[in-house]
Amino acid sequence: MPVLEVRNLSVRFATVSGGTVSAVNDISLSVERGEVLGIVGESGSGKSQTWLGVMGLLARNGRAEGSARFDGRELLGLSHGALNELRGARMGMIFQDPMTALNPFLSVGRQMTEVLQRHRGMDRRAAERECIAALEMVHITDAPRRLAMHPHEFSGGMRQRVMIAMTMLTRPDLLICDEPTTFLDVTVQRQILALLDELRQRFNTAIVFITHDLGVIAEIADRVIVMYGGRVMEQADVHTLFADYRHPYTEGLLRSVPRPDVTSHGKLATIAGNPPDLAHLPAGCPFAPRCVYREPRCETQMPELLDVGPAHWRACHHVGALGKLETAA
Amino acid sequence: MNALREMSEASAPRAPALLEVDDLAVHFHVPGSGWKERKRVLRAVDGVSFGVAERETLGIVGESGCGKSTLARALLRLVPATSGHLHYAGRDLLALDAKSLRPLRREMQIIFQDPLAALDPRMTVGQIIGEPLRALRPELPRAERHARVLAMMQRVGLLPNQVNRYAHEFSGGQAQRIGIARALAVEPRLLVCDEPVSSLDVSIKSQVINLLQELKAERALTLVFIAHDLASVRHIAQRVLVLYLGRVVEIASRDAIFARPMHPYTRMLFAAAPIPDPDAARRMRDAPVRGEIPSPFNPPSGCAFRTRCAFAVERCSAERPLLRDLSGGQVACHRAEELLDQARVPV
Amino acid sequence: MSGAPRREWFNWYPGRSAAARARALAESEAVRGRSLWQDAWARLRRNRAAMVSLVVLGIITVGCIVLPWVWPYSYAQPDWNLLDHGPTLAGMHWFGTDGLGRDLFVRVLYGCRISLMVGVVATLVTLLIGVTWGAIAGYVGGWLDGLMMRTVDVLYSVPFIPFVIVLIVLFGRNIFLMFAAIGAVSWLDIARIVRGQTLSLKQKEFIEAARAGGVGNASIIRRHIVPNLIGIVIVYVTLTIPTIILFEAFLSFLGLGVQAPMTSLGGLVSDGANVLQSYPYQLIIPSIFLAVIVYCFNFIGDGLRDALDPKDR
Numbered sequence: 010m011p012v013l014e015v016r017n018l019s020v021r022f023a024t025v026s027g028g029t030v031s032a033v034n035d036i037s038l039s040v041e042r043g044e045v046l047g048i049v050g051e052s053g054s055g056k057s058q059t060w061l062g063v064m065g066l067l068a069r070n071g072r073a074e075g076s077a078r079f080d081g082r083e084l085l086g087l088s089h090g091a092l093n094e095l096r097g098a099r100m101g102m103i104f105q106d107p108m109t110a111l112n113p114f115l116s117v118g119r120q121m122t123e124v125l126q127r128h129r130g131m132d133r134r135a136a137e138r139e140c141i142a143a144l145e146m147v148h149i150t151d152a153p154r155r156l157a158m159h160p161h162e163f164s165g166g167m168r169q170r171v172m173i174a175m176t177m178l179t180r181p182d183l184l185i186c187d188e189p190t191t192f193l194d195v196t197v198q199r200q201i202l203a204l205l206d207e208l209r210q211r212f213n214t215a216i217v218f219i220t221h222d223l224g225v226i227a228e229i230a231d232r233v234i235v236m237y238g239g240r241v242m243e244q245a246d247v248h249t250l251f252a253d254y255r256h257p258y259t260e261g262l263l264r265s266v267p268r269p270d271v272t273s274h275g276k277l278a279t280i281a282g283n284p285p286d287l288a289h290l291p292a293g294c295p296f297a298p299r300c301v302y303r304e305p306r307c308e309t310q311m312p313e314l315l316d317v318g319p320a321h322w323r324a325c326h327h328v329g330a331l332g333k334l335e336t337a338a
Numbered sequence: 339m340n341a342l343r344e345m346s347e348a349s350a351p352r353a354p355a356l357l358e359v360d361d362l363a364v365h366f367h368v369p370g371s372g373w374k375e376r377k378r379v380l381r382a383v384d385g386v387s388f389g390v391a392e393r394e395t396l397g398i399v400g401e402s403g404c405g406k407s408t409l410a411r412a413l414l415r416l417v418p419a420t421s422g423h424l425h426y427a428g429r430d431l432l433a434l435d436a437k438s439l440r441p442l443r444r445e446m447q448i449i450f451q452d453p454l455a456a457l458d459p460r461m462t463v464g465q466i467i468g469e470p471l472r473a474l475r476p477e478l479p480r481a482e483r484h485a486r487v488l489a490m491m492q493r494v495g496l497l498p499n500q501v502n503r504y505a506h507e508f509s510g511g512q513a514q515r516i517g518i519a520r521a522l523a524v525e526p527r528l529l530v531c532d533e534p535v536s537s538l539d540v541s542i543k544s545q546v547i548n549l550l551q552e553l554k555a556e557r558a559l560t561l562v563f564i565a566h567d568l569a570s571v572r573h574i575a576q577r578v579l580v581l582y583l584g585r586v587v588e589i590a591s592r593d594a595i596f597a598r599p600m601h602p603y604t605r606m607l608f609a610a611a612p613i614p615d616p617d618a619a620r621r622m623r624d625a626p627v628r629g630e631i632p633s634p635f636n637p638p639s640g641c642a643f644r645t646r647c648a649f650a651v652e653r654c655s656a657e658r659p660l661l662r663d664l665s666g667g668q669v670a671c672h673r674a675e676e677l678l679d680q681a682r683v684p685v
Numbered sequence: 686m687s688g689a690p691r692r693e694w695f696n697w698y699p700g701r702s703a704a705a706r707a708r709a710l711a712e713s714e715a716v717r718g719r720s721l722w723q724d725a726w727a728r729l730r731r732n733r734a735a736m737v738s739l740v741v742l743g744i745i746t747v748g749c750i751v752l753p754w755v756w757p758y759s760y761a762q763p764d765w766n767l768l769d770h771g772p773t774l775a776g777m778h779w780f781g782t783d784g785l786g787r788d789l790f791v792r793v794l795y796g797c798r799i800s801l802m803v804g805v806v807a808t809l810v811t812l813l814i815g816v817t818w819g820a821i822a823g824y825v826g827g828w829l830d831g832l833m834m835r836t837v838d839v840l841y842s843v844p845f846i847p848f849v850i851v852l853i854v855l856f857g858r859n860i861f862l863m864f865a866a867i868g869a870v871s872w873l874d875i876a877r878i879v880r881g882q883t884l885s886l887k888q889k890e891f892i893e894a895a896r897a898g899g900v901g902n903a904s905i906i907r908r909h910i911v912p913n914l915i916g917i918v919i920v921y922v923t924l925t926i927p928t929i930i931l932f933e934a935f936l937s938f939l940g941l942g943v944q945a946p947m948t949s950l951g952g953l954v955s956d957g958a959n960v961l962q963s964y965p966y967q968l969i970i971p972s973i974f975l976a977v978i979v980y981c982f983n984f985i986g987d988g989l990r991d992a993l994d995p996k997d998r
Contacts, residue, residue: 051539166630194401199610199627221540224612227619247616265544267573269611277544283509284539416893443899456890460912470898504720
């Protein structure tokens, strides 16, 4: 049974002027134990809002509809207290900027032991021992001394490690990582990715990894969901997606990024236009205005997510082959 | 054959550079944090030397905190240099006073990392793009200035009828186009790009890179392209300079440096770059990447990279390696020759 | 207006296929942008408390300027037959008369006039000194910043109320002196606020871009720093005016306000307080006006703060 099963999830925000903005439209997905599910998308794709909706962490004017079952238990509509309990103990979330989740006035040790005292009812001594073990687990050396330090005394990469250690204290079944390496240098990013992979193998934790960086996806994800304009465009396992993509948007993303391991010459392939404005989404496929394979019905009718191979889905009307995108020489 | 030509190119005296940087240093004095602490010196850029030839694209890469943004600003005298020399087309930039610097500002412009932060939210696009023209070409009549603004907008892919809109009405990619239009309106020869695509969406990055390349060809621009994203540097630059803690560790042609990086840091940096291809990415997974960049307030003695270097020996902590010519490029590492022989495999 | 063109650029891309369409669009009339001010105004209009306050304040302002001209009584003219007469519709003494038989309605109008004038003029003085001082200190920085801000610190430690009282005792009760005195002391806050804002603006990349574009320091302050300060300054102004009005009322209450027979709301409140037990309306009516004016300014200030807050966008 999957750890998390999301059915027909939509997230809408009420705007100041009285309208609504749909950030996520009718998304269904599942996350299995021990896998890394990569979520790729640009700004306005709804990649973060989906998960904030699932976790009950939307901004006050936001509302999630549909269903999200965690280990068989419905999350949407759960009381604040029950959600908090679940979030602390069985689901964890790591953010782009760890400083948003760490209290700058308390020592790291204090914040970590608090988690254990609250969720596992440990006494302080035992909690402290456990925290030292957790810091060592994320390869922070000199852990006992580090416990007394405050968040600002750590570098960005170290802070993210502390955040991971803190989240892993309760051995969650599901870890949601929202662009955890975007602010970090590539060298530190590599270390954090390796650490997450190690933890997954050790504890069989399901990891949802949200990012805009296809390189990171290629490195860490087992399965990938490509999002655009609040909808799923394509879903496949990572090898299939990179080798045998079937959606024009995926094609555009993969073809337009230069690679660090190959020298490209001339012009890069591009996706025309700009990311979608959620307040003015087109009636049909959100990607239609930028799509080179656009047909008349794309503008009026949202294509369904249909399978195009084993465990490979896409939402696109286009039937012919891809490869029309202007290519780099 | 190719390698031979490269060698001779590097060893022969190159054509007079458009921009010549010689032992440039930028130090900041930062107040101490505690009451006992004295002022601390931050050596953001420390003894950097390189040249940029006319119509060349020089890529500058390094981790955050390596001084690349400070270097970009120092090249345009937006931050004062502490010591060293900076020659633009043979003229000593650091010796000029504010007034005599002005005409040179027309020749060198900059675009920034965060395109929206680089646009005054209270101004219209027309005012923003027209501002350098107004300041640097005051002799131009208003109508002429307006016409140039519109032409520039059209060139970078903005609609001229957006001239009266405000910056906050644009997306990041469009804002970066406005930034490019502003920089190029005065027809500079040198354009410094400080991470111009790193805050843009994936699908917008390639649009902006293409635009920069087109404009470079059209206007015979010389580019200094700063980025932490190796892939875009590999695509756009002809030569690459690697910075670490305010110092140059390696300079070489794009083809040479990506085929066989000489400095251990360059290797580590390249090995860490995520590759958008699962098979290749998973092969790279085990490449050793160690530690984090140390505090620039007290860099390690000798070679600043030795604390993270797998090849460090005693000499590295005792003696700072100088930048020296090797194999067609320049590298600052005591063991560069050994490493070069050891690993001929491309990374 | 803003919806349609937005979708247009969405589709548009500078490729060959779109060139014809682009040309057509380019020749169409330039679209007017929505400045941050227009955005802020649109948000302010949705704030009911602020809009009601704006209307009420408008009515009071226009009323106290226009009505005294057409009113049958003047503020100084006593009517010995009608001393301490309660509010009545007969004989146009709507708010009654005071102990000297002067019409209270017209006196309240004059009181509002003086109070608003003191509030506005003193605030302008505050603004002029405070913004200049703060912007220069913040932009130039270094030792000049240190010197200017230490001066502010020193002035902060001057006991304000005794200082004003001494001034008035020395130079007599002169309304302009009062403006100057109040203004001279309350610019300190705004200087600090403006300096802080300038310091953070100075770090912004658009200032660096302007410098790279050859724009001189004076122009940068004028074209980039000051316009970006206006938002916070306006909020501060709408919150300073009522403080100054209250302070003037306090001085008048102590008998240090404007010279009789001219009066201010504070003066009227003070007069009314003396006869509180027998003629409570003489206290209550000016008090209501004072409270309403102060309330209105505070609501408008809060509304502006919300409207100008960019985080809300």
